[in-house]
Amino acid sequence: MSLAVMACCVAKAKSNVAKAKSLKFSEKTTLWLPRQGLLLLACSLLFLLPQLSMASQVNDLYQVEVPVSGQDSDDRRQATFRAMSEVLVRVTGQRQTLSNPAVKRALQKATNYLQGYSYHRDEVDGQRQLMLVTQFNDKAITRLLRDNGLGIWGENRSTTLMWLAVDDGGRRQIQSSGKSTELSENIGQVFDHRALPLIFPVMDFDDNLTISAVDVWGLFSSKLTEASVRYGSESILGGRLSVSKTEKGERYNGRLVLLFRNQRYDASIEALSARGVALAMADLVGNTLSRHYAVTAGSSENPIMRIDGTGTTKAYAGAIAYVEGLTAVRNVMVKRVSGDQLELELTIDGTVAQLSDSIALERQLQKVEPNRQPVGGESYLHYRWRGR
Structure with a gap:
C-alpha cells in the first residue's frame, strides 16, 4: 500500500x-x-x-557547474573558487562553513582539490553562456572537513x-x-x-x-x-x-x-x-x-552490527560494501559469520543515533529488534539485508 x-x-x-x-x-x-x-x-x-x-x-554532491568568463587559467581559478565554495556548503549543509579559517585557506588553492573539469555552453537568460563543469575529489574534501572538526552530510x-x-x-x-x-x-x-x-x-x-x-x-x-x-x-x-x-x-x-x-x-x-x-x-x-x-570526526564509537540475510556471496559482499560506504563509518571489521548472519565491528564518526538515522533514510537494511542485550556497554545494532 x-x-x-x-x-x-x-x-x-x-x-x-x-x-x-x-x-x-x-x-x-x-x-x-x-x-x-x-x-x-x-x-x-x-x-x-x-x-x-x-x-x-542526492547525486553528484561534488560536481558543480558555474559560469566562467573565459578559458584562461585566471578565469578558471576564480570559477573553481566559487564552485568549491558551493560544494563545501552542500556537503556540510551550512553556509557558515565558508567562514572557517582553514576552509578560507583551502579555497585559495581550490584547484588543488579538483579531480577534473570540462567546458560547455548553455542558454542563460537568452544568451549563450560558457560554463565550467568541475568535479572535486571527495576524499580530499572529506579530509579537509574532518581535520577541522566540520560535519559531513552524506x-x-x-x-x-x-x-x-x-x-x-x-x-x-x-x-x-x-x-x-x-x-x-x-x-x-x-x-x-x-x-x-x-x-x-x-x-x-x-x-x-x-x-x-x-x-x-x-x-x-x-x-x-x-x-x-x-x-x-x-x-x-x-x-x-x-x-x-x-x-x-x-x-x-x-x-x-x-x-x-x-x-x-x-x-x-x-x-x-x-x-x-x-x-x-x-x-x-x-x-x-x-x-x-552531519557527522563530525572526534571520539570514535565502536558499535556491533549484526546483519541477517547475508547467506549468499552476493548478499555478503553487498552488505559489507553498503556499510563501508556510509558517511559515518570509518572502518569495518568482520567479527563473525554464521549461516546467513554477519556480525561487524564498526568504527564510526558521530554518534550511533546518527548512524541509525542515516540507515533509516534508506531501504537496504531493515531494522530488527535485538534478541540479546549489549555486552560490556557496547552498542548493538541488528538489521536484515534487503539488498540494493
Missing part, C-alpha cells in the same frame, strides 16, 4: 512541539456525495500519485515538504507542485544547488480536504503535520508571505516555520526578493537538518 493510500486511513496526527527557536531574515542578513463515498473516491484518485519518499538520494537526505501560502493583492493561495511561479522557481533552484531535496504538495482533492490557505497562513503546527502524513516527510517547512511592489521589484514579507523531530523553528522574512526568500528557506532547512545528520 502506498503512502498516499495509507493516508486515507490514518487518524489525525498530533503535533508535539517541544522547543521553539526564532530567527530573522532581511536583505541585510548574510545570512508554505456521502462522506464515505468521498473518502473512497479520494483513496481511488490517490493511486495516480507518484510514490513520494521521506528520503532522497548523499541520503530527508526530503522537506513545503507548505507555502502567498498573499498577492489580498488573494491567498497555496503554492502547489503543478503551478510554477517566479518564487517557486527560485526556491527550487536554490534548494537544488544546496542539495536539499524539496517537494511542494500536489493540492489535489485529498489535500484540499485536509488543509486550507487559512491553515497554512496561520502556520498551525497540528494542521501542517496532519496534511503532511500522506507525503511521509518528517521535515515540514511552512511559510506565509505577502507581496509588495517596490522600485527594486517585488519584495516579500512574512514568516517561516520548520517542523522537524518534534521541534519548531521560526524565522521572519523582511523585504526580501524571491531569491532572498529562497536563500533564507535553504539556510533554515540546511542548518537545522545538517545539525542532526
Whole structure:
C-alpha cells in the first residue's frame, strides 16, 4: 500500500512541539456525495500519485557547474573558487562553513582539490553562456572537513515538504507542485544547488480536504503535520508571505516555520526578493537538518552490527560494501559469520543515533529488534539485508 493510500486511513496526527527557536531574515542578513463515498473516491484518485519518499538520494554532491568568463587559467581559478565554495556548503549543509579559517585557506588553492573539469555552453537568460563543469575529489574534501572538526552530510537526505501560502493583492493561495511561479522557481533552484531535496504538495482533492490557505497562513503546527502524513516527510517547512511592489521589484514579507523531530523553528522574512526568500528557506532547512545528520570526526564509537540475510556471496559482499560506504563509518571489521548472519565491528564518526538515522533514510537494511542485550556497554545494532 502506498503512502498516499495509507493516508486515507490514518487518524489525525498530533503535533508535539517541544522547543521553539526564532530567527530573522532581511536583505541585510548574510545570512508554505456521502462522506464515505468521498473518502473512497479520494483513496481511488490517490493511486495516480507518484510514490513520494521521506528520503532522497542526492547525486553528484561534488560536481558543480558555474559560469566562467573565459578559458584562461585566471578565469578558471576564480570559477573553481566559487564552485568549491558551493560544494563545501552542500556537503556540510551550512553556509557558515565558508567562514572557517582553514576552509578560507583551502579555497585559495581550490584547484588543488579538483579531480577534473570540462567546458560547455548553455542558454542563460537568452544568451549563450560558457560554463565550467568541475568535479572535486571527495576524499580530499572529506579530509579537509574532518581535520577541522566540520560535519559531513552524506548523499541520503530527508526530503522537506513545503507548505507555502502567498498573499498577492489580498488573494491567498497555496503554492502547489503543478503551478510554477517566479518564487517557486527560485526556491527550487536554490534548494537544488544546496542539495536539499524539496517537494511542494500536489493540492489535489485529498489535500484540499485536509488543509486550507487559512491553515497554512496561520502556520498551525497540528494542521501542517496532519496534511503532511500522506507525503511521509518528517521535515515540514511552512511559510506565509505577502507581496509588495517596490522600485527594486517585488519584495516579500512574512514568516517561516520548520517542523522537524518534534521541534519548531521560526524565522521572519523582511523585504526580501524571491531569491532572498529562497536563500533564507535553504539556510533554515540546511542548518537545522545538517545539525542532526552531519557527522563530525572526534571520539570514535565502536558499535556491533549484526546483519541477517547475508547467506549468499552476493548478499555478503553487498552488505559489507553498503556499510563501508556510509558517511559515518570509518572502518569495518568482520567479527563473525554464521549461516546467513554477519556480525561487524564498526568504527564510526558521530554518534550511533546518527548512524541509525542515516540507515533509516534508506531501504537496504531493515531494522530488527535485538534478541540479546549489549555486552560490556557496547552498542548493538541488528538489521536484515534487503539488498540494493
